[in-house]
């Protein structure tokens with residue numbers, strides 16, 4: 001993904017917001033349809049069926065027909081993709097999208113004629129129903145981009161991101177294997193002993209964020225103070241997200257270049273981040289502690305990192321069963337819960353081998369055997385939404 005700052009005029013921004021509203025409306029209809037489904041009611045409508053429903057809805061509602069059909073169909077498609085990921089166990093169930101928070105839409109089937117450079121620092125992209133919108137040409141635009149996504153962050157800034165399938169990064173060809181353990185304190189530990197950590201906010205930035213959040217909590221509803229604090233919080237959070245994405249890009253390229261086989265645990269992120277709240281009848285335990293852990297896991301950008309490695313090193317990522325990777329000694333193979341001396345330290349009770357607990361786990365993962373069943377993504381295609389010519393208007 002290459003992301004650029006979009007600079008729409010005021011009129012264009014209104015038109016873009018309208019497209020966001022359309023996409024959100026269609027997405028939320030899909031979420032509602034899923035929520036209403038009960039066993040015995042037959043199959044959930046698939047992508048094609050929903051597109052037929054959309055055509056019908058556009059015929060009945062002129063205001064919907066005014067919007068771009070590509071934007072609306074892509075919202076259905078994005079939702080279908082989200083459901084696939086949910087069923088695969090890697091993502092949470094798609095949720096209701098809110099105004100002001102989840103603003104964005106996707107345009108597909110674009111070609112070189114839809115992007116042009118104006119001068120050194122500016123380019124233009126053609127957005128259906130909006131026209132040519134300027135953006136900051138901060139780096140080369142991928143020539144083979146097939147689609148782009150327009151988003152508005154909570155601070156009100158617009159971006160355009162072009163999706164091109166990244167060229168595979170060649171491995172060293174030496175048969176080098178690396179294991180990566182996803183940690184919470186450290187984002188990832190390599191079997192080589194290296195530690196990777198996601199650059200989040202600095203200490204001063206984090207302190208500033210806390211202060212702003214307190215200010216936000218105290219400010220009266222609808223006040224200028226509140227709007228001001230809200231915008232500042234949004235900017236800081238956007239900065240954090242940008243750093244995480246940038247890190248995932250660099251780290252995935254580096255790993256794909258240095259190692260021929262990259263082994264990770266076949267973890268079920270859905271299980272790890274599932275809400276601990278439980279139900280009214282059976283409330284969950286350690287709710288606060290788990291919520292904290294969930295935040296850290298999502299923050300660590302693990303899912304993003306693995307996805308990007310799979311894109312850049314297709315067929316070279318192996319998923320290893322996670323059993324005992326944290327209790328097993330990577331030197332002698334002895335498995336004992338007592339060897340995990342602390343969160344950070346592993347000291348084998350059999351051979352005395354002592355090392356960082358995450359590195360020990362990463363070494364076990366490097367030595368592990370690939371899962372054939374669900375983790376087998378060896379031939380997985382990148383999850384970019386490819387245009388489906390049969391479903392797009394001519």
Ligand SMILES: [Zn+2]
Pocket residue numbers: 329330331332333334348349350351352353
């Ligand atoms: Zn040992």
